[in-house]
Amino acid sequence: MLFNSDIFLFEFLPAVLAGFFLAKRIAGARAAQIWLTLASLAFYAAGGVRFLLPLSASIFANYFVGRTLTRLHASGRKTAPLLATGIALNIGLLAWYKYTNFLLGNLQAAGFPTTALHIALPIGISFYTFTQIAFLVDAARGGAEEYDFVRYVLFVTFFPHLIAGPIVHHREMMPQFAPRRLEQGSFDLLPAGIMLFAIGLAKKVLLADSFAAMASPIFDSAATAPPDLLGAWGATLSYTFQIYFDFSGYSDMALGLALMFGIRLPVNFLSPYKSTSIIEFWRSWHMTLSRFLRDYLYIPLGGNRKGRLRRHVNLLIVMAIGGLWHGAGWTFVLWGLLHGTYLVINHAWIRLAGASAAMPVWAARLLTFLCVAFAWVLFRSDSLEAARAIYAGLFGLNGITLSPELLAVLGHHQPFTVLGLQLVPGYFQDTLPWQVGALCLLGLIIVWGLPNSMEICGFAPAPAWSKFAFHTRPAYAVANAVLLFACISVVNSGAVSEFIYYRF
Amino acid sequence: MTAGRYLLIFVVTLCGLVLLTGVNAWLQTGMPTRNGYYICSYIHEKIVRGSAMPTPKLVIVAGSNALAGIDAQILGERLSVHVFNFGLSASLGPGLQTFESEKILRPGDAALLPLEYTAYDYETPENSLVDAVYTCGTDYLRSLSWREKLFFVLAVRPQRILDSLLFRSQRGAMRMTAALAARDVGPYGQRPGGNFPLHQVAIDTGLAAEPLLIHLRGGGAGAKAIASFVAWAHARRIAVLATWPNTIDLPQAASDRGFARIREFYARLGVAMVGAPRDAMLPARLMGDRFYHPNRAGMAVRTERLVQLLRGDAAFCHWRQAGLSTVSSVR
Numbered sequence: 001m002l003f004n005s006d007i008f009l010f011e012f013l014p015a016v017l018a019g020f021f022l023a024k025r026i027a028g029a030r031a032a033q034i035w036l037t038l039a040s041l042a043f044y045a046a047g048g049v050r051f052l053l054p055l056s057a058s059i060f061a062n063y064f065v066g067r068t069l070t071r072l073h074a075s076g077r078k079t080a081p082l083l084a085t086g087i088a089l090n091i092g093l094l095a096w097y098k099y100t101n102f103l104l105g106n107l108q109a110a111g112f113p114t115t116a117l118h119i120a121l122p123i124g125i126s127f128y129t130f131t132q133i134a135f136l137v138d139a140a141r142g143g144a145e146e147y148d149f150v151r152y153v154l155f156v157t158f159f160p161h162l163i164a165g166p167i168v169h170h171r172e173m174m175p176q177f178a179p180r181r182l183e184q185g186s187f188d189l190l191p192a193g194i195m196l197f198a199i200g201l202a203k204k205v206l207l208a209d210s211f212a213a214m215a216s217p218i219f220d221s222a223a224t225a226p227p228d229l230l231g232a233w234g235a236t237l238s239y240t241f242q243i244y245f246d247f248s249g250y251s252d253m254a255l256g257l258a259l260m261f262g263i264r265l266p267v268n269f270l271s272p273y274k275s276t277s278i279i280e281f282w283r284s285w286h287m288t289l290s291r292f293l294r295d296y297l298y299i300p301l302g303g304n305r306k307g308r309l310r311r312h313v314n315l316l317i318v319m320a321i322g323g324l325w326h327g328a329g330w331t332f333v334l335w336g337l338l339h340g341t342y343l344v345i346n347h348a349w350i351r352l353a354g355a356s357a358a359m360p361v362w363a364a365r366l367l368t369f370l371c372v373a374f375a376w377v378l379f380r381s382d383s384l385e386a387a388r389a390i391y392a393g394l395f396g397l398n399g400i401t402l403s404p405e406l407l408a409v410l411g412h413h414q415p416f417t418v419l420g421l422q423l424v425p426g427y428f429q430d431t432l433p434w435q436v437g438a439l440c441l442l443g444l445i446i447v448w449g450l451p452n453s454m455e456i457c458g459f460a461p462a463p464a465w466s467k468f469a470f471h472t473r474p475a476y477a478v479a480n481a482v483l484l485f486a487c488i489s490v491v492n493s494g495a496v497s498e499f500i501y502y503r504f
Numbered sequence: 505m506t507a508g509r510y511l512l513i514f515v516v517t518l519c520g521l522v523l524l525t526g527v528n529a530w531l532q533t534g535m536p537t538r539n540g541y542y543i544c545s546y547i548h549e550k551i552v553r554g555s556a557m558p559t560p561k562l563v564i565v566a567g568s569n570a571l572a573g574i575d576a577q578i579l580g581e582r583l584s585v586h587v588f589n590f591g592l593s594a595s596l597g598p599g600l601q602t603f604e605s606e607k608i609l610r611p612g613d614a615a616l617l618p619l620e621y622t623a624y625d626y627e628t629p630e631n632s633l634v635d636a637v638y639t640c641g642t643d644y645l646r647s648l649s650w651r652e653k654l655f656f657v658l659a660v661r662p663q664r665i666l667d668s669l670l671f672r673s674q675r676g677a678m679r680m681t682a683a684l685a686a687r688d689v690g691p692y693g694q695r696p697g698g699n700f701p702l703h704q705v706a707i708d709t710g711l712a713a714e715p716l717l718i719h720l721r722g723g724g725a726g727a728k729a730i731a732s733f734v735a736w737a738h739a740r741r742i743a744v745l746a747t748w749p750n751t752i753d754l755p756q757a758a759s760d761r762g763f764a765r766i767r768e769f770y771a772r773l774g775v776a777m778v779g780a781p782r783d784a785m786l787p788a789r790l791m792g793d794r795f796y797h798p799n800r801a802g803m804a805v806r807t808e809r810l811v812q813l814l815r816g817d818a819a820f821c822h823w824r825q826a827g828l829s830t831v832s833s834v835r
Contacts, residue, residue, distance in 0.1 A: 006651055191510040472510040481517035489525075492628065492658040 001046040003253045004204055004491055012043065013257070016159075020261055021187075029179035036158070036261065037150055043159040044123070051122035054093060055157070061089060062132040063152050066170075069139040070147070079140040086136045094129045097121050102328035124163040126325055128156055130292055135170040137296055146174040160257035164250055166268040166288035176263050191472050191480075192457050193259030198484040199453045200252030203245040205490045211242035211443065214436050215380070222386040222393075229400040232393025234436035239380045240373040241443035244273060246500045247286070252453045266291075267454055273372070273447040276364035278342040281372060289325075293318050312347070316340035326379070331387055335378040342371055365448070528665075529657040532638045533645075535668040539632060540639030541678060545685035547592065547604050547636075550693055554588045554608035560823075561586035564693075565605040565733075566618045566749065567594030572797040573750035574618070575807040576692035582811040585824060589693035594796075595630045598623040598726050599652075600637070602733035603644050614743035614823045617775075618784065619730065620796065621749060624766055625719045626726030634659045652725060694803075718754075718762025720769055727769065734773045743823040746770045746777050747813070748784035750806055752795040776819040783809050 016039040024032035065086040104114045138144040218235035251268040258265045272285035304311040323336020381387035454460040571591025580587035690696040790802030
């Protein structure tokens with residue numbers, strides 16, 4: 001079930017909200033907790049009842065392993081063997097569903113006689129597996145002490161974060177699901193929740209889907225119809241904004257939904273395109289994944305404690321695994337490695353040049369943005385061939401399309417030939433290039449010039465110049481209703497599109 | 505301000521906006537625009553002509569790929585059955601196409617569905633459908649679920665009122681539009697000879713940048729409308745056959761899984777598919793003004809292929825044999 005679908009907006013959400021507050025009022029917080037758990041399972045089952053089996057198996061196994069780990073830790077006994085088994089089980093489950101066919105495909109490419117298996121990827125498996133791996137590690141360290149089973153199921157399956165994150169920690173969620181905490185909760189967080197949800201929905205349906213319409217045709221056909229210079233840049237920049245508005249929109253909606261029930265999820269985005277370095281970018285993009293990779297992979301690998309070379313190798317390993325987590329394909333691995341390389345260069349730059357080589361903020365921001373956009377090509381491309389075609393287009397190797405009329409006017413005085421760009425007579429499709437340019441300019445103004453949704457809704461300190469801080473004032477209530485209504489109208493006038501991170 | 509008060513203002517504003525939209529939709533119901541009135545007149549003309557054709561008849565239900573691509577007269581003559589081309593426009597969606605065709609289908613008839621590939625992926629109404637429904641389609645609107653009705657309520661633009669006032673203020677505009685629509689319906693329902701473009705225009709430009717996706721949206725509005733039509737027809741002893749829509753040769757024809765999904769979809773509904781996707785694909789020289797509109801020569805080629813396919817199709821032959829007896833038993 002998609003957050004931007006009619007069935008969610010008009011049926012599921014109102015029913016679950018009404019049921020939650022009614023259950024709390026009539027039968028108490030425990031009933032509300034059970035109601036929310038059942039609703040979350042129903043939400044998940046709507047995407048395929050058969051996927052409940054791996055989810056349930058994962059929850060049961062991790063719950064019992066986690067409990068045992070806590071007991072072992074409390075009694076001072078060894079936790080490492082059981083922790084390793086638990087992590088292996090989780091990775092095994094994820095690997096079977098997500099990476100089996102990737103492995104078979106590679107074996108086949110290497111000449112082994114294999115055929116692909118029909119394995120359907122359970123929705124959200126990457127997220128709930130990582131959430132529970134973190135739980136096991138915390139349990140082995142003595143950091144997970146609450147073991148009410150219903151609460152544990154709700155911690156894993158709470159529908160706002162189940163499908164596409166944020167990746168949550170046991171210690172930050174379990175106390176919030178305690179009956180006493182749920183009892184204390186009231187309508188107070190509803191206004192901010194609705195506002196955040198509306199902002200997220202607007203990012204998705206008004207912005208991300210508009211950028212998708214520009215990017216998708218070119219990326220989808222890149223392998224067979226390599227784009228020219230403007231087409232490649234248009235598609236790359238459009239996708240750069242699409243994925244930002246799509247995923248940050250999703251995260252806003254998830255946080256907003258949780259707030260409606262009085263639950264605070266961890267912040268997942270903080271204006272990543274305003275970053276002035278790649279290091280800063282990864283501190284503000286998909287923050288809960290970065291936190292997971294840092295705490296449960298980078299630091300256990302040795303982090304920066306074992307010398308510079310080892311740190312750089314660790315960064316490359318972590319980012320390659322991060323890439324592979326996003327999808328079973330070489331394009332994702334390369335995307336991760338490219339970001340790992342960016343990080344290595346960034347650290348080397350800081351060490352070698354120090355503060356004396358600091359760039360102006362605008363230049364650093366632009367350079368970071370372009371590096372990130374350049375890497376998104378790998379992330380979005382269906383194959384390495386498609387990525388190669390887009391990269392060739394970005395560097396002008398597929399030429400530049402100009403109308404025959406313009407070519408005739410230019411005659412021999414063609415500035416592009418000096419640059420070595422091949423001029424191809426032809427016409428742009430309907431949407432290129434001015435519409436893409438205008439939309440990308442709008443995207444830039446929003447991501448660089450406006451406060452982010454966390455700042456607007458008071459979850460992060462707002463910049464001094466910001467006048468958008470959310471208050472429970474009549475004007476905000478009206479604006480919130482208008483924004484939500486506009487989004488619902490758009491949802492109803494076009495096909496509902498999936499969130500990019502639903503596939504992971 | 506308390507959260508309760510905030511929520512009250514929020515809900516009241518939202519309800520006000522919904523109410524305004526509802527009033528706008530209610531005001532516009534029955535108000536014709538030029539485009540809507542043309543579509544309604546065109547459908548009306550087809551219903552009049554189609555209803556006049558005796559049972560058993562084969563009714564072709566689809567969008568303009570069939571309208572421009574299947575010659576109902578030749579098909580009827582070669583197969584010795586009555587054939588009526590109820591092709592409308594793909595933008596009207598499979599819901600309205602099948603709903604209107606039900607008005608001319610009688611027990612003992614057969615419906616042939618060469619629906620466009622977009623019909624299987626269809627989800628929400630386009631402007632032309634909204635225009636037509638607000639002009640004359642209240643019966644269609646009533647037949648929809650509340651969620652589909654909501655689509656139409658939210659989809660109608662307030663400025664459509666101005667279009668309608670302008671159209672109605674022009675003397676003789678309605679009469680002329682109706683006459684134009686009637687002229688565009690050939691004797692057997694198909695595109696009349698004079699309506700084919702004189703010159704072939706560039707038709708394949710869109711496909712390179714935006715390849716045609718052969719995609720079936722399982723629980724989507726398009727698939728539901730088709731399934732509902734098949735159930736309606738089977739309950740009335742109306743045979744249903746399906747075939748592939750006319751398109752230019754598609755590069756993915758050999759490998760795309762979408763074709764198999766469409767075939768599986770019809771198999772689940774108990775509908776046999778006539779021929780293979782390639783049978784409905786034509787080279788560029790046989791296409792007219794769209795990549796799914798054959799020109800006159802293309803129409804002849806496609807019609808002849810369909811004749812051969814139907815002659816060899818068990819479901820069609822069974823219907824042709826059983827048609828008369830079914831009619832007599834119903835009567």
